[in-house]
Amino acid sequence: MSYNFDEIIDRRDTGSLKWHYTDDTIALWVADMDFKAAEPILNAIEQVVQHGILGYTNPTEALYDSIINWHGRRYDLWLEKQDILFSPGVVPSLVLMMNVFTEVGDAVLVNDPIYTPFMTKVEQNGRKLVLSALQEIEGKYHLDLADIEAKIIEHDVKLYLLCNPHNPGGRVWMRDELEALLAICKKHNVAIVSDEIHQDLTLTGHTFTPFLTLAEGYEHNVVSLTSMTKTFNIAGIKGSMIFAKDKALIKKIGQQQQLNDEYELNLFAYTAMRSAYEKGDEWLAQALAYIDANIDLTVQFLEAHLPKIKVMRPEASYLIWVDCSAYAEDDQALYDTLRAAKVELSAGFKYGQEGHLKMRINVACPRALLLEGLTRMHAALGDVVKP
Incomplete structure (x- = not known):
């Protein structure tokens, strides 16, 4: 079957860690995807529930x-x-x-x-x-x-x-x-x-x-x-x-x-x-193809609009490690600037000393959400290039 990874599913007010906000922040941080799980998995869980004994x-x-x-x-x-x-x-x-x-x-x-x-x-x-x-x-x-x-x-x-x-x-x-x-x-x-x-x-x-x-x-x-x-x-x-x-x-x-x-x-x-x-093979193959395309989109967007960001293209997963040192001097200020623009990434300094002025972007989401998040990144950082 063909899966629709463009579908936007509202996860707010569900107890979601990723989407805990009370405003319209775009969540591109913690490592979980915004894609509905594979149908065979959902069906198997539903069968357990219908059996009635847990x-x-x-x-x-x-x-x-x-x-x-x-x-x-x-x-x-x-x-x-x-x-x-x-x-x-x-x-x-x-x-x-x-x-x-x-x-x-x-x-x-x-x-x-x-x-x-x-x-x-x-x-x-x-x-x-x-x-x-x-x-x-x-x-x-x-x-x-x-x-x-x-x-x-x-x-x-x-x-x-x-x-x-x-x-x-x-x-x-x-x-x-x-x-x-x-x-x-x-x-x-x-x-x-x-x-x-x-x-x-x-x-x-x-x-x-x-x-x-x-x-x-x-x-x-x-x-x-x-x-x-x-x-x-x-x-x-x-x-x-x-x-x-x-x-x-x-x-x-x-x-x-x-x-x-x-x-x-x-x-x-x-x-x-x-x-x-x-x-799960079919769902995974389609998800990886979609993620690969989202990685391409992210790399191209940053090259066009925030060219001083250095992108480490991932060989696995949907997490992109980016060096924002041309746009900031302080880790917390970098994070706060992006949050003020209502986009949340994972702050690089939490991953060790080598994470200084870096951020981690989660691109495993519907393309429309990703584009909105990247657009907010551009709005936040576009005019703050260090001299």
Whole structure:
């Protein structure tokens, strides 16, 4: 079937985090899409409701098969049932992994910039946060492998939290980059947890490599985290997966989950996950094509109307990282200027020191909304170019 991604659905007064406003602000910030979920997912949830009994639920064999088949046929990541654990979300899983691989006071390495919880959860859980700045070369980020190894040695790092595809930069790390990173971590016995929640949103021309496909011989120190929620715009349902291929490691993770009783999902999450992985391909292909066109539109608009903004074109996802340093000198003032124009982006300074004077734009919305948001950006910044 053909999906209408131009449809504007009013999300105000629904408890929406993204659309919490009482005015006509255009929301181009938090990472959820303004597209109606795939019909097979909505139908599956409706069938559960019509059944009428919403009792305790376990994952079924059909659910495990759907997860295994999706990751095998798309990424050549062939899992077995015992390699899969469930978690309420990727961020809770990041905290769980810190408890599995580290002790209070241990050093945890993340890149800068990075999705905010990578930093905050490390510090909130009593670990030492170590940052390695990404290198921007020809408009895209690269891992600074020399700096990563130096930081590992200097701080006796125990755990590396990788974001692949990268948020906010949209980079899909290439196989040779990941292999080089793995070699460094193996050399220094550093565990690797790879947040791969944006994997299914990899755009045309780029190839996503699951870290577990590289980890032979080091499986006891590698975990991947992912979810169907970003892929299919069902984040409000809550649900994610933990993948590991070492039996002792899976057992240890499971035992850690038992401490907090956080090892199962709700009925609707199991239902949506299975439906998404069995029947979601068509919706996803159409959504990605629409997102790609919105990325083109955004790049062209900014080049024409705000040419001093430097755009990092994403290789995955619907989030565009832009450098607004030609138009501002202060992070909070930049954010406030845009908010005064009634358009909200994600403030770059929340993603680390490398986010200074940068913003993150969410373009996964109907084109009319995107154009209005970009027009408001132009109105806000068009006359404030720094001398």
